[in-house]
Amino acid sequence: MGLKKTSYIFLGIIILVIVVSVLYFSSQKTQKTPADTKKTASVQIPSPYLPKEYKWQFPVNINIKPENMNIPNKAMVYEIQEKPISFEELSKIAKTLGFNTQNYRLTEDKIMGKTYSYSEENKVLRIVPSHHIIDYKILNKFPNNSTIEATDENTIVDLAKNFIVDNNLISNPENLFFTKIQFFYLDEMGHISDETKANVVRVTFTKKINNYDLISPSFETGSASVLFNSNKEPVFVYIDDSPEVKNYKEYLLKNIDEIKSEIQNYSTLKSVNKGLISPLEIDEDSIIEANIDSIEIAYTQELNLKQKYLQPVFVLSGYIKTKDRGDVEATLLLPSISDTNYNP
Incomplete structure (x- = not known):
């Protein structure tokens, strides 16, 4: 009996050692050492897509x-919260700008996604829902060789912003800030120059994210831009609205x-x-x-x-x-x- 009792005690000690060892090593795996914490890195996000339109480099x-x-x-x-412009919203924009909402052409590609194009006599409209892009042109008011008369710049800026807001072309217009006003010459081929006899004026606005400017791929257009002819009539309107976002990291x-x-x-x-x-x-x-x-x-x-x-x-x-x-x-x-x- 003594030998048997001793065997049970010895076996119990072995089992206890095994259990303690398992618990110890398990706790070591779940607890991060300072070295482990140091190796923990932020989630890598892809570099922003900033395509070069050229192949050369320079110092x-x-x-x-x-x-x-x-x-x-x-x-x-x-x-980014994926909330494209809805069909109801884009139809409302088209109607406000004087287009037949039933008369549109739908195309799709890998870069822009779906694009809705409207066309009426002397004007065209393009809306890209996924990118919140609105591109509006009035063709029969194309700039001519008449120079723009001297006008208070604030008046032109107000005309531009009122056109955008009155036609509901951008979300949260209270977050739209004037960026710059440019006078230049625009020829029929679309080439621009800084000639003194300017026949157009472009007003550019941008939105801000956390007090920093939001820039678009087209860069010069900002979040919104309106081009006026010499009669101060809007001829080109371009909107690249900001997406809805939430804090990430x-x-x-x-x-x-x-x-x-x-x-x-x-x-x-x-x-x-x-x-x-x-x-x-x-x-x-x-x-x-x-x-x-x-x-x-x-x-x-x-x-x-x-x-x-x-x-x-x-x-x-x-x-x-x-x-x-x-x-x-x-x-x-x-x-x-x-x-x-x-x-x-």
């Missing part, structure tokens, strides 16, 4: 001291060293001479260098049906030095999310 100089950079070290990334932004190391390979030339020159018009061999004098934050909409996040980008303003045009004002865009979010 980029940043003429800003780090202590003079007025940008945050982190910013919120927003998650804050991400660290690139510091000045990261910006300098990436700007030449990953930046995109978006605007030349305030939009009066297309990047495509710049000869590949004519750019000597770009010089950046200011860096700001903006949120960018993408021409991408798969866009899930509204994220910040750097807006780099300055000028490009060219062989044939001299120094020309220019704006570049650069993705701003730092890789340190994913490689701590």
Whole structure:
């Protein structure tokens, strides 16, 4: 009996040791050590779609001291809520602008998604529900060679905003801010120049996200723009409305060293001479260098049906030095999310 009792005690001790060991190692797997926590990174989001319309690259100089950079070290990334313009809403817009709501053409592609096109005598309308784009043109009021009479700029700005608001072309108009007004010459081929005999004036507005500008793929059009002819009649109206968003996560932004190391390979030339020159018009061999004098934050909409996040980008303003045009004002865009979010 003594031997049997001793055997039971010994067996019990072995079982107890096994149970304690299992519990210990299980707890170690569920608890994160400091090293584990350190390796935990933010969820990686795709880089914003900033297509280059050209293949060439050029040296980029940043003429800003780090202590003079007025940008945050982190910013919120927003998650886009997929709420396209409904058929009822787009029909109402078409009716308000004088179109037969039953007379439309529906097309679809991988970039724009569904597009509704309306056409009446002397005017056309295009609505892209997924991108919240409205493109309206009045053809018989196309700009002629008559120059625009001197007019108080505030009056023209009010005319533009009233047209947008009165026709319900944009959501939350109280969040629509005047950006700029431009006078230029527009010929029948659609080419623009900064001639002194301007026959059109364009008023541009933008929306803001967390007090930062929201920029669109077309860049110069902003969230909304209205082009007036010399009679101050609207001839082109373009809306690129903001999507509904919700907070997703804050991400660290690139510091000045990261910006300098990436700007030449990953930046995109978006605007030349305030939009009066297309990047495509710049000869590949004519750019000597770009010089950046200011860096700001903006949120960018993408021409991408798969866009899930509204994220910040750097807006780099300055000028490009060219062989044939001299120094020309220019704006570049650069993705701003730092890789340190994913490689701590």
